[in-house]
Amino acid sequence: MSTGIGVAARPIRVMLVDDHPVVRSGYRRLLEQDADIAVVAEAGNGEAAYALHGQHAPDVCVTDLSMPGIGGLELLRKLIARDAGARVLVFTMHDTPQLIARALDGGACGFVSKQADPEHLVEAVRAAHAGRRYLDPHSAPGVRHDTAGAEMQRLSSLSQREFEIFRLLAQGRSAADCARLLHLSSKTVANHQTCIRDKLDVAGPAALVHLALRHRVIEHIHP
Template identity: 45%
Template sequence: MSGLIKILLVDDHAIVRAGFRLLLASEATLAVVAEAERGEAACQLYWELQPDVTVLDLSMPGIGGLETLRRICQRDSQAKVLVFSVHDESVYVNRAMAAGAKGYITKSSAPGILVAAIQTIAQGGVYIEQGLLNAPPAAQAADYRAIIETLSAREFDIFLLLAKGLTAHKIAEELCLGYKTVANYGTQIKAKLKVASVAELAHIAMVLGVMKG
């Protein structure tokens, strides 16, 4: 995408939001168009403003960050939400990505990582801070790898493109296939891997090392 990236910033600490806003203001392509300190307000602002990227904390009063993420992504499957949290445990990363997040970074990360993550997600990619994704249990990882190895060349191509955040329409254009064909492939791939979302495909691709975060 080109032009200004509109950002909704969601964190319950005013001083934290002020710091983020100052950092993001140094980038000419980024603009914080609204802020919220609770999930309920964040959802309302999301529907009203349709930001390009929502930067979301998980630990908030009210419905909390994870429920906020779920509500936004259930209503808008194309929502681009970056979780920015103090939590670096894999359980938080896994739950956020399964709920529909397109990225996850920690508040202890270098300032440039926030900017890079926002830009990557705005362009349709997935960004997870290096070191956050622990390998799944050995048996599960082996199952994933075995399944991926059975995919046809075309299925594997589509798996990687879906994991990178491309829509079925964009994949159809890139591979010169019909939209329904790509959609059917996507459904089959998710069924084989027993996942429901593109974010989960991205997670599998990254933990198995077939796609870099």
């Protein structure tokens, strides 16, 4: 016999990953305006996010790309490697066609620019939870952008691992930093460095940094 009392649907459980606590607080308030979304974990870097994702198993992980330590693309790679069903939504200022394509190719279920209207983040979380890919109106044209330029082609030739090492090196990280942050041997990083220089056709560190800045892979050099 039915009691006539409905059972409330479980809210969408979200993890926020951004290195700015004030920014995370704003996103939390935005997402939790509606009762169907609950933020269950927050992290300020990729290493902490990877651990917390394993502990909390959120329905959707919303991550920035540029953070101390491993970036959002490497976090995405690690999460998908551990759980092919992980739903990772990229929410970032770094909204170039190159990075959008990298994120989607790496398994992200959506991409939202921080320049988009706030409601697009809420829509994206719901879409990701429902198993749908989401691109906000600001980012969508970038995916269709013509990337035939020689430099863009060279950037596209980098593997996901090479791209993450390239990003760290361009920020001013040393090879030893890359090995420590990505849990690789020094020899492996050295081999990747050689491949990166060859593929990008850069003569030295300065040229590598200028290339990264030109294509907005980074916005500043790590102090």
